Amino acid sequence: MAAAIRRRSVAYFLLFPGAFWLIVFFVIPLYFMAKLSLDTEIPGTLHYHFTWHWDNYKEALELYDTQFVRSFIYAGIATFLCLVIAYPLAYVIAFKAGRWRNLMLFAVVAPFFTTYLVRTLAWKTILADESPVTEFLHAIGLAPNSHILYTAVAVIAGITYNFLPFMVLPLYASLERIDVRVLEASKDLYASASSTFWKVTLPLSLPGVVAGTLLTFIPAVGDYINAEFLGGANNRMIGNVIQSLYLTQSNYSSAAALSFVLMAVIMVVVFVYIRFAGSEALMGQEAV
């Protein structure tokens, strides 16, 4: 009995600093932001008092609904592109790469080793008007004005590139876990390569698809670096709005309201998606 109590107090001792840090600097700040989102500014003072001012939400959403919807569209397209681009790569690394496997995995994480902002600046060079990439796309008719930078295409391209590793790694992890004998069994039973893929490989890799989609989509919705560097005035996303309301316009209540709506909508999307995909793959598998 005494031993059990001691063991339990050891657990709480180990847990305390981390739980404390996360509660004080993550959970409580969310509460403060919730409060701020319902405050009214005392005119001209930058001081706020709490008034249950729900109109903050209404006003913020009416003003910035375009950016809000745009963020979800951009992030959705980018996530889909990531899935389509990442799957063949993850598949090859898991099943076909052989001795090239580690090198290919290295290539997947290598972009993380260069600074995020510098990587995005590199895309500014790649997509510039006179660059070979733009000229090529123009030649095959994909860039009618021979102009990509500062358009939606550039922003989505940047997001797709920057978050691609978040898609490849979980996909690879779930594909690698598939027992090759299952695939062989499918072939032995005269399934064609494509029906083996659609009926065996893909369903078995679904946890990876779910995890990768979430890990890509969530940071993509809130991102504002790609829109800032690669987009124009018509490509601003909700992250840009929140950032400038907080940091340059000091309109804290609207910014807090927008942040909250963003978080709430993401939560809803995530829960619906997980329900729909029927999987509990979001990293938090219960520890054994």
Add this chain to the structure above:
Amino acid sequence: MSATPATATPGRGSLSAETGVARAWRWLREHAVNIVAVLVVVYLLIPIVVIFVFSFNNPAGRYNFTWVGFTLSHWSHPFSNTELTNALLMSLKLALLATVISTIIGTMMALALVRHSFFGRRVTNFLIVIPMATPEVVMGASLLSFFLILGTPALGFETLLIAHVMFCISFVVVVVRSRLIGFDRSLEEAAKDLGADAFTTFRLVTFPLILPGIFGGAMLAFALSIDDFVISNFNAGSTVTFPLYIFGAAQRGIPVEVYVVAMILFFGTVLAMGFATLQQRRAERMTAIRPEQEESDIALPGIA
């Protein structure tokens, strides 16, 4: 001939009639997925190559976006820009401290989660997953709200450190926990049977074995911290880290040294990765020396 299973070679019989074009087409179809994968790898690496190439550029204006001419001058004096160097040093200091703190705290948490059962376990798991599922803007904004309303500490290095430790903890826990789950508990039992107390067992057996996991978690924390822009953007006050410096510079012209420093960081990380991989292999060899392994594998199903 007909004995070959109908797997990869349908229509082989008409091979003689196959033209060169058709053969090329078939080769392409069979290797399509490999070709796509190689193209994706190239796509992943292109911006890194661009950064590397443009670190040798000699741009005409204040921006380093179009190629003008080759020069080594930026590589020979990468730290000549004091503003940039100070920002880099600030980032390194911040990342180092945030890594040490979050690695210690995160490892303790992972140990608690894997090794102990306690009331509030599910809530704790939730508390760890949620920060990873929250967009950075929201985290940055809420933390800024918190500091603004409290009025203390003043925005600057302390608030940055608090923020960085906060978002690193979850990742450290996840990495260390995965290492602990694959851990062979019988090694600890052996140590205890040989008379070691709990602390000695931890120091001489558990800790060295989970060290690669801890090291991996620490590396991830360091990488996340040194590269963080969004949360720092909100909570830095007038303190400037490397990413914040680039963001500020992007509006008034980007010195080529930024590209040089980015490449130095890249090569530094690659070296650290190589070192970590070696460590991992050593630890794997350490656990592999277990002559009784085969026996126990055979015996186990009988017991169960």
